[in-house]
Amino acid sequence: MKNTRIDLRFYFITDDGTSGSGPLEQAKIAIAAGATVVQYRNKAFSDPDFNEAQAIAQMCAIHGVRFIVNDDMILARALGADGVHLGQQDADPALARQILGPGAVVGVSAANLEELARTDTAPCDYLGTGPVFATGTKADAGEAIGLHGLSEVVRRSGLPVVAIGGIFPESVEACMESGADGVAVISAITRADDPAAAAARFAAACGTRPRVLQTPWQDEFLLIDQILGQPGDGRDPQGLLQVGAGDDAALLADIARPVITTDTQHENIHFRRFWQSFFEIGYKAAETAFSDLAACYARPLALFVNLSLPATVSRENVTEIYQGIRKSLAACGAVLGGGNVSSGQDLAIDMFAVGSGHGRIFPVRSAARPGFGLYVTGPLGRARAGLECLMQGDFAFPGLVEAFKYPMARFDAAAVLADHRVACVMDISDGLAGDVGHLAQASGITAVLDLCRAPADPEFASFCEKYQKPPADVMAEGGEDYELLFACPPEVFAAIGRKLPGAFCVGTCRAYNGESVRGLPEAIESFGHTA
Numbered sequence: 001m002k003n004t005r006i007d008l009r010f011y012f013i014t015d016d017g018t019s020g021s022g023p024l025e026q027a028k029i030a031i032a033a034g035a036t037v038v039q040y041r042n043k044a045f046s047d048p049d050f051n052e053a054q055a056i057a058q059m060c061a062i063h064g065v066r067f068i069v070n071d072d073m074i075l076a077r078a079l080g081a082d083g084v085h086l087g088q089q090d091a092d093p094a095l096a097r098q099i100l101g102p103g104a105v106v107g108v109s110a111a112n113l114e115e116l117a118r119t120d121t122a123p124c125d126y127l128g129t130g131p132v133f134a135t136g137t138k139a140d141a142g143e144a145i146g147l148h149g150l151s152e153v154v155r156r157s158g159l160p161v162v163a164i165g166g167i168f169p170e171s172v173e174a175c176m177e178s179g180a181d182g183v184a185v186i187s188a189i190t191r192a193d194d195p196a197a198a199a200a201r202f203a204a205a206c207g208t209r210p211r212v213l214q215t216p217w218q219d220e221f222l223l224i225d226q227i228l229g230q231p232g233d234g235r236d237p238q239g240l241l242q243v244g245a246g247d248d249a250a251l252l253a254d255i256a257r258p259v260i261t262t263d264t265q266h267e268n269i270h271f272r273r274f275w276q277s278f279f280e281i282g283y284k285a286a287e288t289a290f291s292d293l294a295a296c297y298a299r300p301l302a303l304f305v306n307l308s309l310p311a312t313v314s315r316e317n318v319t320e321i322y323q324g325i326r327k328s329l330a331a332c333g334a335v336l337g338g339g340n341v342s343s344g345q346d347l348a349i350d351m352f353a354v355g356s357g358h359g360r361i362f363p364v365r366s367a368a369r370p371g372f373g374l375y376v377t378g379p380l381g382r383a384r385a386g387l388e389c390l391m392q393g394d395f396a397f398p399g400l401v402e403a404f405k406y407p408m409a410r411f412d413a414a415a416v417l418a419d420h421r422v423a424c425v426m427d428i429s430d431g432l433a434g435d436v437g438h439l440a441q442a443s444g445i446t447a448v449l450d451l452c453r454a455p456a457d458p459e460f461a462s463f464c465e466k467y468q469k470p471p472a473d474v475m476a477e478g479g480e481d482y483e484l485l486f487a488c489p490p491e492v493f494a495a496i497g498r499k500l501p502g503a504f505c506v507g508t509c510r511a512y513n514g515e516s517v518r519g520l521p522e523a524i525e526s527f528g529h530t531a
């Protein structure tokens with residue numbers, strides 16, 4: 001079944017040749033004004049444009065506007081577009097119909113009766129005919145066919161026709177009177193002094209109505225209220241949230257020794273959508289915040305989440321982020337206490353985690369003493385290696401990628417350390433090389449690293465061999481393992497090691513000798529998040 005009833009009246013096409021606003025902004029203006037169709041036309045499309053094209057698709061979907069991709073039916077399919085527009089030089093409409101299916105919109109260009117005669121219009125839903133008037137937007141457009149040429153094609157085609165080329169609001173009426181079902185426009189909007197005003201004039205001429213623009217997540221507040229969890233709904237077994245989501249602030253039950261930590265995760269600094277799903281992004285963000293609580297021996301109780309959402313993030317994406325957060329919450333028994341959503345340039349997740357401190361001990365970085373050993377609770381470098389695999393598109397080391405995507409706050413290890421009264425602990429988020437420096441400086445000691453005693457890890461070892469990286473370098477430099485670094489007397493570690501088989505010694509603490517850290521592999525830089 002073909003789409004016989006597409007509202008073609010106000011057919012906006014994005015402009016890839018203007019120094020003005022980009023295609024997403026252009027599409028928003030057209031949608032707000034009352035466009036019935038948006039065509040994504042980008043002659044220089046490359047991978048980085050995908051997110052923006054997807055955002056246009058989402059904006060169209062939210063507002064009930066048809067979204068058509070020019071030229072490329074594979075991109076149309078990948079974007080979940082309503083259809084594709086094909087010219088005489090583009091793919092066969094029958095193939096597009098086969099690939100996109102019976103419900104898709106397939107448009108085809110035919111400038112005149114000759115082109116119409118050699119076009120297989122059977123699989124098509126509409127014709128684009130032009131240039132009706134002279135246009136400077138398409139360099140290879142033919143001679144203007146005028147209103148007479150337009151009406152000839154209309155009479156012969158049997159399909160709905162969109163007039164295109166050099167159309168201004170003033171020419172809409174004449175095009176419609178010549179039999180067009182709609183007008184397609186680029187520059188009269190995108191290159192106008194006031195594009196929104198120009199788009200409004202088109203809408204008036206085409207008889208369409210303006211819209212109040214929604215962001216993809218606008219109705220997300222309702223969703224967030226639902227997933228935050230209300231008292232008594234079974235997701236707050238400890239009854240922490242006396243007043244939870246839905247009010248201006250949360251009222252928490254009394255917390256013994258409250259411990260608070262905050263953390264922020266920014267797109268393209270801490271995560272990339274190209275490498276991680278929204279679920280994985282949400283999960284890891286929450287674990288990152290909880291890792292700080294683990295390092296303080298605090299029992300996790302609640303997480304508050306603020307999301308900054310660009311237009312390229314949809315409602316479904318937000319749901320996935322929260323599903324990931326929920327996985328982390330379930331793992332440690334904490335509840336989602338509340339949060340906020342606002343629009344922003346980039347996707348960012350701000351977290352505020354609340355825990356209850358250990359009854360007797362609050363570990364700090366400043367408690368290492370000369371003679372203590374330096375230890376970690378588990379393997380180092382695996383997350384960094386996993387990140388490298390993602391960057392290289394290397395699927396040979398799934399365990400390492402897993403380590404990068406699914407770190408676990410080490411509450412289990414923290415409980416053992418607390419039992420043994422270890423007073424000097426921190427989590428390793430930025431890499432051992434950097435983090436041990438913080439610990440050494442806070443304690444006024446020199447940390448002497450020795451990474452030769454790390455337990456064997458076959459997957460990590462074969463990664464290092466493949467990429468010709470010294471394992472000690474990756475271990476020292478690599479961040480985001482979220483293991484705990486701690487300092488204690490060696491005899492204390494002897495008892496701890498039996499309960500934490502993955503823990504091992506990474507160095508010793510000496511009296512300060514002018515350097516905070518010694519024994520670092522050469523040319524190591526901490527894996528920082530500020531670049």
Ligand SMILES: Cc1ncc(COP(=O)(O)OP(=O)(O)O)c(N)n1
Pocket residue numbers: 011013039041070071085086087088089090107108109127128129138162164184
């Ligand atoms: C609605 C509509 N009509 C015609 C065209 C032109 O398509 P084509 O001839 O393939 O030229 P390009 O736009 O690909 O340069 C169109 N895009 N949309």
Ligand SMILES: Cc1nc(C(=O)O)sc1CCOP(=O)(O)O
Pocket residue numbers: 013109111128129130131132134135136137138141142164165166167184185186187188
């Ligand atoms: C993309 C396109 N196709 C045409 C055709 O004649 O098939 S004319 C054209 C450019 C339309 O841009 P403007 O509204 O700025 O004139």
Ligand SMILES: [Mg+2]
Pocket residue numbers: 070071085086087088090
């Ligand atoms: Mg084309």
